Amino acid sequence: MIRNFAELELDPNLLLAIEExxxxxxTQIQAEAIPQALDGRDILASAPTGTGKTAAFVLPALQYLQDFPRRKPGPARVLILTPTRELAMQVADQARALAKHTKLNIFTITGGVQYQEHADILGKTQDIVVATPGRLMEYINAERFDCRAIEWLILDEADRMLDMGFGPTVDRLSTECRWRKQTLLFSATLEGKGVEGFTADLLKDPAEVDAEPSRRERKKIAQWYHRADDMNHKLELLKKIITDQAERSIVFLKTRERLGELRAELEKAQIPCAWIQGEMPQDRRNNAIARFRDGTVNVLLATDVAARGIDLPDVSHVINYDMPRSADVYLHRIGRTARAGKKGNAVSLVEAHDQPMLDRVARYVKEEIKERFIKEMRPKHKKPVFKKKNKKKDDKKKTAAKDKKKVAKKKK
Structure with missing residues (x-):
């Protein structure tokens, strides 16, 4: 069991940056992935956000570049692909902070940036480039970016790149970087599309690292729920929690329409908030995130699509105004709080029809989510009870019915 960063055999300059x-x-993902990556293995890792995954691939990459220093100036040796521009900027910022005491150059290549800015970068020596697949491919096609020097290829949020249709582009980039020594793939889950959407030769005999956030890391998040009789009651509960309990909260909704309605209600109640949703112009999205980041507003409304991959500091409460569609999305949501070793809270506002999903979530996170009450706002309705299907009984009934049919056929 690795207890501190010094045991990971990292350079003193990296240890100093980590300490600062x-x-x-x-975290679990760092303790498991870093040693394997430094041993030269390809990595296939499952890591939800909030588990420290960025450092899990950035640290071994920085260590590798120092263990094998370049002999002459030239193009990038490590390429990190991310699905969105914001995530690319976040990863690059964290990489720069970790590389603070080295002389390594870290650049981003993303959409929404003028070509001239990139041309200046491409003319310099780069060590690590963090890029979005589409824009990078444009430069490769125009022969402005050279992949032959890439020694490490890292895919962050690989499942989301597939969701966004980047599968074929990533496969092409993999072919362009065919002289690389190592590939690291990070995805929220290892099932389904997380990996199967890419070509089989992307990874060679990878070490599999599955970092479900440990109970200890999840324990930092206090989880509870309030029952709501109806939409009105739910809105009043939310306003009370935002004004009385939460310092900085992200409120999750399941659709853009619902987000619009809640936004109007909060404006009426004079509770300032920012919001992010899918298909939102990049500048407005950046502006909303910046306002929340710098504390201009302390409430951020978000849909799941919009919130994947954003890292916001000091979120005290994640509030599920709408329950998510699946239990793993719940885990993604609550991972926005209690980051970097801090404590956090996850509150769900639950109407009668949400109760089965809450039960499913509790089974998935393997802990009981307790009910709490706000004194003057207790629910008037009784808690609904949903009968569990008795599988054995059902199977017996089906078998009996089949036997009856067989007997009836024979009689005929």
């Missing part, structure tokens, strides 16, 4: 960033001990 306030990390005391490696």
């Amino acid at each position: 960033m306030g990390y005391d001990r490696p």
Whole structure:
């Protein structure tokens, strides 16, 4: 069991940067992925956001570049692909903070940036480039970016790249970087599309790292729920929690329409908020995130699509105004709080029809989610009870019915 970063055999300059960033001990994903990557293995990792995955691939990459320093100036040696521009900027910022005491150059290549800015970068020596697949491919096609020097290829949020239709582009980039030594793939889950959407030769005999956030890491998040009789009651509960309990909260909704309605209600109640949703112009999205980041507003409304991959500091409460469609999305949502070793709270506002989903979530996170009450706002309705299907009984009934049919046929 690795208890501190010094045990990971990292350079003193990296350890100093880690200490300055306030990390005391490696998270599970870091403790498992870093040694394997430094041993030269390809990595296939499942890591939900909030588990410290960025450092899990950035640290071994920085260590590798120092263990094998370049002999002459030239193009990038490590390529990190991310699905969105915001995530690319976040990863690059964290990489720069970790590389603070080295002389390594870290650049981003993303959409929404003028060609001239990129041309200046491409003319310099780069060590690590963090890029979005589409824009990078444009430069490769125009012969402005050279992939032959890439030694490490890292895919962050690989499942989301597939969701966004980047599968074929990533496969092409993999072919362009065919002289690389190592590939690291990080995805929220290892089932389904997380990996199967890419060509089989992307990874060679990878070490599999599955970092469900440990109970200890999840314990930092207090989870509870309030029952709501109807939409009105739910809205009043939310306003009370935002004004009385929460310092900085992200409120999750399941659709853009619902987000619009809640936004109007909060404006009426004079509760300032920012919001992000799918298909939103990039500048407005950046502006909303910046307002929340710098504390201009302390409430951020978000849909699931919009919130994947954003890292916001000091979120005290994640509030599920609408329950998510699946239990793993719940885990993604609550991972926005209690980051970097801090404590956090996850509150769900639950109407009668949400109760089965809450039960499913509790089974998935393997802990009981307790009910709490706000004194003057207790629900008037009784808690609904949903009968569990008795599988054995059902199977017996089906078998009996089949036997009856067989007997009836024979009689005929």
